[in-house]
Amino acid sequence: MLAGIVGKPNVGKSTFFNAATLLNVPVANYPFTTVKPNFGTAYIRVKCVHEEFGVSDNPVNSACVNGTRLIPVRIVDVAGLVPGASKGRGMGNKFLDDLRQADVLLHVVDASGSTDEEGRLVRPGSYDPSKDVEFVKEEVVQWLLSIIERDWSKMARTVEAGSKSKARIEDLLFDKLSGLSVSRKSIEEAISRSELKSDKPTTWALEDLKRLCQSILKISKPFLIAANKCDQPIAKEIVSNLEAKFSNEYPIVPCAAEAELVLRRASERGLIDYVPGDATFTVRPGASLSDAQKRALDLIAKQVLEIWKGTGVQRALNDSYLKLLKGIVVYPVEDESKLTDKKGNILPDARIMRQGETALDLAFAIHSELGGSFLYAIDARTGMRLGADYQLKNNDVIKVVSAARKG
Numbered sequence: 001m002l003a004g005i006v007g008k009p010n011v012g013k014s015t016f017f018n019a020a021t022l023l024n025v026p027v028a029n030y031p032f033t034t035v036k037p038n039f040g041t042a043y044i045r046v047k048c049v050h051e052e053f054g055v056s057d058n059p060v061n062s063a064c065v066n067g068t069r070l071i072p073v074r075i076v077d078v079a080g081l082v083p084g085a086s087k088g089r090g091m092g093n094k095f096l097d098d099l100r101q102a103d104v105l106l107h108v109v110d111a112s113g114s115t116d117e118e119g120r121l122v123r124p125g126s127y128d129p130s131k132d133v134e135f136v137k138e139e140v141v142q143w144l145l146s147i148i149e150r151d152w153s154k155m156a157r158t159v160e161a162g163s164k165s166k167a168r169i170e171d172l173l174f175d176k177l178s179g180l181s182v183s184r185k186s187i188e189e190a191i192s193r194s195e196l197k198s199d200k201p202t203t204w205a206l207e208d209l210k211r212l213c214q215s216i217l218k219i220s221k222p223f224l225i226a227a228n229k230c231d232q233p234i235a236k237e238i239v240s241n242l243e244a245k246f247s248n249e250y251p252i253v254p255c256a257a258e259a260e261l262v263l264r265r266a267s268e269r270g271l272i273d274y275v276p277g278d279a280t281f282t283v284r285p286g287a288s289l290s291d292a293q294k295r296a297l298d299l300i301a302k303q304v305l306e307i308w309k310g311t312g313v314q315r316a317l318n319d320s321y322l323k324l325l326k327g328i329v330v331y332p333v334e335d336e337s338k339l340t341d342k343k344g345n346i347l348p349d350a351r352i353m354r355q356g357e358t359a360l361d362l363a364f365a366i367h368s369e370l371g372g373s374f375l376y377a378i379d380a381r382t383g384m385r386l387g388a389d390y391q392l393k394n395n396d397v398i399k400v401v402s403a404a405r406k407g
């Protein structure tokens with residue numbers, strides 16, 4: 001699974017990415033600072049199961065801080081997009097192609113209203129970011145439409161040509177969208193939601209195709225709005241406006257990406273105790289803070305944490321993976337009684353899987369070889385054997401037994 005960060009230039013996409021991954025990539029207050037996509041690892045925050053099992057753990061693929069598990073997920077930061085991008089304006093379609101693999105889109109908007117539609121700085125509050133919510137979605141729809149429209153009439157005619165080819169429009173669309181992280185099932189669902197006759201695609205008008213694209217996106221690449229720069233006082237009013245207009249359609253999470261970055265850096269340097277997603281931080285005893293550092297931390301406490309109960313960056317990530325993508329957490333182990341891997345690490349790994357995925361999917365996610373030689377799985381809580389089609393549950397601790405590894 002991959003989360004893509006989208007938005008017009010200069011709204012704080014790279015700052016959000018840096019905060020989420022704590023990597024350093026160029027950030028500046030002018031448009032199009034980012035040109036090439038940056039891929040990185042962000043983390044999902046959940047309550048770890050080690051307390052429930054009464055053990056202390058040795059995480060390997062993840063981290064555990066005082067009972068909070070931080071589980072790695074992939075995230076990509078791309079170039080900013082401007083109105084008309086799908087027709088080649090600004091950086092054009094390039095950024096959209098960088099989002100092909102994304103399963104969820106984190107749309108960062110400037111909730112301080114201080115950047116115009118092209119990302120140029122303007123007086124705070126003078127630009128309404130609702131316009132960005134609309135145009136960014138429209139650009140992504142147009143991009144998908146431009147892919148589907150290519151050879152559309154030929155494709156539609158093939159379906160209706162008769163019995164020999166037996167081509168289904170669902171299959172042809174699936175082939176066309178291969179590499180875009182869109183499943184066959186979501187295409188079928190989108191066609192049915194759009195109330196289109198799948199045996200008569202030649203009758204679908206351009207408007208129908210557009211509705212179909214909207215449905216495919218809603219199912220396969222849902223949006224979350226990260227209302228950034230909410231450390232600015234004006235953001236309160238703008239966030240309320242965004243909520244009034246769009247909360248039925250999208251989750252909206254107020255964010256202060258820059259504040260999150262400061263907190264993570266201070267925590268990395270051992271100056272404060274702060275776990276991403278916390279609503280507070282504490283200065284470590286004996287930490288020597290400069291006056292400027294003290295002022296910056298005070299400001300974050302007053303203008304961000306007290307008002308918004310967190311910087312929102314972690315919440316945006318969690319909501320994307322756990323709510324929009326219906327992610328669940330599964331802990332694979334090699335020894336189900338000791339909860340260890342081969343080396344004896346307790347509860348070493350935690351993975352985000354999707355609701356509806358099975359024990360076999362988990363085996364494949366760990367390693368294709370493990371999937372290929374899957375025999376059965378074991379639930380560490382009950383000791384029960386689980387078949388290939390067992391549906392994973394949140395917080396399952398599971399051993400996969402395969403022909404390759406048996407004995």
Ligand SMILES: Nc1nc2c(ncn2[C@@H]2O[C@H](COP(=O)(O)OP(=O)(O)OP(=O)(O)O)[C@@H](O)[C@H]2O)c(=O)[nH]1
Pocket residue numbers: 007008009010011012013014015016026027028029030031032033034035079080081228229230231232255256257258259
């Ligand atoms: N006040 C405030 N400013 C922020 C915040 N996040 C980012 N900024 C500022 O916004 C400007 C743009 O940040 P970037 O992260 O480079 O924005 P971007 O969306 O990646 O921009 P492009 O790569 O040009 O599309 C910089 O001056 C940041 O310091 C925030 O949470 N609050």
Ligand SMILES: [Mg+2]
Pocket residue numbers: 013014015033034078079080
């Ligand atoms: Mg950038």
